[in-house]
Amino acid sequence: MFVSRLKLVLGIFVMLSVVAGCRGGESAELFSGERALQHVRTQVLLGPRPPGSEASGRLRSWLRSELEKLGFVVQEQRFTPRTPLGPIPMVNLVATLPGTSDRTLVLGAHADTKRFEDFEFLGANDGASGVAALLELARVFRLRPLRHTLKLAFFDGEEALVEWGPEDSLYGSTHLVESWVDSGLARKISAAFILDMVGDRNLQVIDEVNSHPQLRVLLREEATRLGYSRVFSGPEQGVDDDHVPFLMAGIPAIDVIGFATSPEGVVPSYWHTSEDTLDKVSASSLQAVGRTVQACLRRLDQELLP
Numbered sequence: 001m002f003v004s005r006l007k008l009v010l011g012i013f014v015m016l017s018v019v020a021g022c023r024g025g026e027s028a029e030l031f032s033g034e035r036a037l038q039h040v041r042t043q044v045l046l047g048p049r050p051p052g053s054e055a056s057g058r059l060r061s062w063l064r065s066e067l068e069k070l071g072f073v074v075q076e077q078r079f080t081p082r083t084p085l086g087p088i089p090m091v092n093l094v095a096t097l098p099g100t101s102d103r104t105l106v107l108g109a110h111a112d113t114k115r116f117e118d119f120e121f122l123g124a125n126d127g128a129s130g131v132a133a134l135l136e137l138a139r140v141f142r143l144r145p146l147r148h149t150l151k152l153a154f155f156d157g158e159e160a161l162v163e164w165g166p167e168d169s170l171y172g173s174t175h176l177v178e179s180w181v182d183s184g185l186a187r188k189i190s191a192a193f194i195l196d197m198v199g200d201r202n203l204q205v206i207d208e209v210n211s212h213p214q215l216r217v218l219l220r221e222e223a224t225r226l227g228y229s230r231v232f233s234g235p236e237q238g239v240d241d242d243h244v245p246f247l248m249a250g251i252p253a254i255d256v257i258g259f260a261t262s263p264e265g266v267v268p269s270y271w272h273t274s275e276d277t278l279d280k281v282s283a284s285s286l287q288a289v290g291r292t293v294q295a296c297l298r299r300l301d302q303e304l305l306p
């Protein structure tokens with residue numbers, strides 16, 4: 001993920017008129033920050049998880065097992081991109097919960113951690129937090145399914161292997177979206193929410209300007225309704241992240257990320273250092289993001305389908 005001035009020409013995405021449709025629901029149906037934090041801990045205990053590593057394979061095995069227990073159909077997508085370090089085998093994991101419609105909502109997060117040679121990078125926030133949130137969202141949507149088909153995408157190779165740029169970043173999301181364009185699935189995707197760095201104790205989710213305009217509005221509306229406007233008070237800023245390949249393919253997408261370089265914003269001081277450890281992440285931040293995204297998907301599901 002890297003800051004850019006990237007401007008994208010976005011198609012017009014028509015949402016139907018506002019119907020506040022969120023039923024209260026039992027507490028078990030609500031995203032639990034404590035459960036998500038436990039999922040961060042599980043990943044951190046695996047050690048660094050860069051593409052091609054043994055730990056990244058163990059992470060996928062664990063995710064597959066958890067998601068299959070929940071009733072998701074799990075598939076691996078293997079590919080070997082050229083990188084500045086030569087060809088490196090990578091694997092995206094995609095978990096599907098079929099709905100009553102083939103219209104699809106996507107939740108995405110990068111599962112890889114950035115490769116560093118000179119120190120141990122655990123990526124509690126930058127990597128594990130997004131994956132943890134997706135796994136907890138899988139649980140809540142299994143309890144009360146959407147009408148949309150739900151796909152969870154765990155991307156490999158989001159991070160640059162040497163230096164961030166168009167040729168060295170976003171390997172997994174780029175490959176996955178290309179395959180979904182080829183298969184025709186891309187046309188069935190109503191929206192994609194990408195979660196990255198969503199666990200910081202002092203989280204400020206930015207208003208990411210490349211993201212789809214209506215999804216930006218929806219995210220803030222739901223956060224405010226749930227009482228999380230303080231967490232979603234980060235500045236407007238453009239970021240290159242796994243949502244970009246979706247946007248380039250014409251899929252409405254949003255990056256939910258706590259990362260800002262402007263004076264008012266927050267770049268976590270431990271970002272891409274050995275200090276990105278479990279103690280930097282909190283259950284309450286994970287819960288604020290998880291419940292907001294849960295509410296967004298529920299509302300999209302109720303408003304986009306007849």
Ligand SMILES: [Zn+2]
Binds near residue numbers: 001114126159272
């Ligand atoms: Zn990173």
